[in-house]
Amino acid sequence: MTHATAHRPTDSSAGEPAVDPVADLIVEAFDAGHSMPPHDRLADVDQLLRKEIERLVPLAREHATQAEERSRTWYALMSAADSAEYACRFELGSGRLAGALHVAELARRVIELRRVLGVDS
Numbered sequence: 001m002t003h004a005t006a007h008r009p010t011d012s013s014a015g016e017p018a019v020d021p022v023a024d025l026i027v028e029a030f031d032a033g034h035s036m037p038p039h040d041r042l043a044d045v046d047q048l049l050r051k052e053i054e055r056l057v058p059l060a061r062e063h064a065t066q067a068e069e070r071s072r073t074w075y076a077l078m079s080a081a082d083s084a085e086y087a088c089r090f091e092l093g094s095g096r097l098a099g100a101l102h103v104a105e106l107a108r109r110v111i112e113l114r115r116v117l118g119v120d121s
Contacts, residue, residue: 022110025107026107026110029045029049029103029104032103033100033104036096036097038096039099046092046106049106049107050088053085053087053106053109054088056084056113056114056119060084060117061081063077063117064077073116076116077116077117080109080112080113084113087105087106087108088106
C-alpha cells in the first residue's frame with residue numbers, strides 16, 4: 001500500500017478506495033524533492049495544481065462572504081485564498097530542485113484551501 005492510497009476514504013458502494021486525483025497529485029508534489037522527476041512532469045504537476053487552486057479560490061472567497069466579517073472563519077478563508085494566489089504568482093523555473101520546491105508549495109496551498117473549505121483530502 002502506497003502513502004497515496006493509505007489515507008483514501010473507502011467508496012461504500014464498491015468497497016474500493018475512492019479515487020481522489022488531487023490527493024495523489026499532492027503526494028506526488030511532496031515526493032518531487034526526493035524523486036526529482038523530469039522538468040516536463042514538474043510542469044504537468046504545476047499546471048494541475050494551479051487548476052485546482054483556480055477552482056478552489058473562488059469557492060473560498062464565496063464562503064468568506066457568507067461568514068461573519070472579520071471572524072476566524074472569514075480570516076481563514078481569506079488567508080488561504082490570498083496565500084494560494086500569491087504562490088501562483090511564481091513560475092516553475094528551470095531547475096528540478098526549484099521546481100520540486102515550487103510544486104510542493106502549490107500543494108500546501110491546495111491542502112490549506114481544502115482544509116478551510118472542509119473538503120476531505
